[in-house]
Amino acid sequence: MSLKAISAKDAASLDKDLMEIGGWSLDQLMELAGLSVSQAVWRVHPPSAGKNVLVVCGPGNNGGDGLVAARHLAHYGYNPSVFYPKQGKNELYSRLRTQLENLSIPIIADGDAFSIALKETSLLVDAIFGFSFGGPLREPFGTVISEIERSSVPVLSVDAPSSWDIATGPPEEGPGARFMPSALISLSAPKPCVKFYSGRHFIGGRFLTKDIAEKYGLDLPKYPGIDQVMEVGVDADARI
Numbered sequence: 670m671s672l673k674a675i676s677a678k679d680a681a682s683l684d685k686d687l688m689e690i691g692g693w694s695l696d697q698l699m700e701l702a703g704l705s706v707s708q709a710v711w712r713v714h715p716p717s718a719g720k721n722v723l724v725v726c727g728p729g730n731n732g733g734d735g736l737v738a739a740r741h742l743a744h745y746g747y748n749p750s751v752f753y754p755k756q757g758k759n760e761l762y763s764r765l766r767t768q769l770e771n772l773s774i775p776i777i778a779d780g781d782a783f784s785i786a787l788k789e790t791s792l793l794v795d796a797i798f799g800f801s802f803g804g805p806l807r808e809p810f811g812t813v814i815s816e817i818e819r820s821s822v823p824v825l826s827v828d829a830p831s832s833w834d835i836a837t838g839p840p841e842e843g844p845g846a847r848f849m850p851s852a853l854i855s856l857s858a859p860k861p862c863v864k865f866y867s868g869r870h871f872i873g874g875r876f877l878t879k880d881i882a883e884k885y886g887l888d889l890p891k892y893p894g895i896d897q898v899m900e901v902g903v904d905a906d907a908r909i
């Protein structure tokens with residue numbers, strides 16, 4: 670069963686609905702989104718496969734999901750580090766950063782340190798851009814994406830493979846043209862660019878209601894048991 674995709678425009682308006690009529694705060698949505706990212710990491714890369722996980726965070730809420738995921742990964746026993754070259758400027762991101770600092774999770778901002786960390790990690794979480802990515806890749810992210818593409822480190826992308834156009838997928842050429850993560854977690858619903866993606870696909874963000882799903886023509890994911898992720902095409906509905 671392939672799940673219905675949601676456009677970037679509708680994804681933004683779904684977020685607005687969740688917060689304006691759904692009673693949700695951004696903190697809560699980001700916490701559940703980041704928690705589901707951490708569970709997808711556990712599914713594709715349990716600590717026995719390597720504890721070093723490098724979370725690359727962009728300046729927006731996709732990056733915020735990465736900050737939240739890094740915290741959960743530390744509590745699970747991984748050694749996460751965060752590369753956060755353009756740090757989001759608001760109170761929520763600074764509180765998330767403080768939570769990471771209090772767990773002694775390294776937050777690196779410099780490109781050379783990123784190159785070193787990339788060589789020492791066994792999984793990279795791509796929390797650079799989500800559904801608000803648009804237009805030609807602005808530095809430093811072209812360089813960052815090219816380095817990720819060139820490395821052999823497996824990647825789990827959050828909501829969309831960063832640098833892909835949310836509707837039309839990977840760029841023809843330049844950074845991102847050969848970027849294919851080995852795992853993807855879509856939040857709330859897949860984005861249209863998922864049709865260009867091949868690899869393990871999870872759905873996360875276990876907070877949709879039937880009404881909101883209907884309003885946007887989405888399927889309600891059948892999360893198994895108490896899990897915060899459902900693997901598309903793998904997990905059967907095992908709800909209690």
Ligand SMILES: NC(=O)C1=CN([C@@H]2O[C@H](COP(=O)(O)OP(=O)(O)OC[C@H]3O[C@@H](n4cnc5c(N)ncnc54)[C@H](O)[C@@H]3O)[C@@H](O)[C@H]2O)[C@@H](O)CC1
Nearest residue numbers: 698728729730731798799800801802803804805807828856
């Ligand atoms: N709907 C949901 O289920 C939820 C969504 N969340 C996350 O929020 C994300 C969307 O967050 P935002 O709307 O903040 O946007 P994004 O985090 O997708 O990206 C926006 C940031 O990237 C920069 N940017 C955009 N295009 C660029 C380019 N071409 N070159 C360089 N920089 C560029 C923008 O300046 C902005 O700072 C989703 O993808 C998801 O990961 C969660 O945090 C909350 C729950």
Ligand SMILES: [K+]
Nearest residue numbers: 795798827829
């Ligand atoms: K991403």
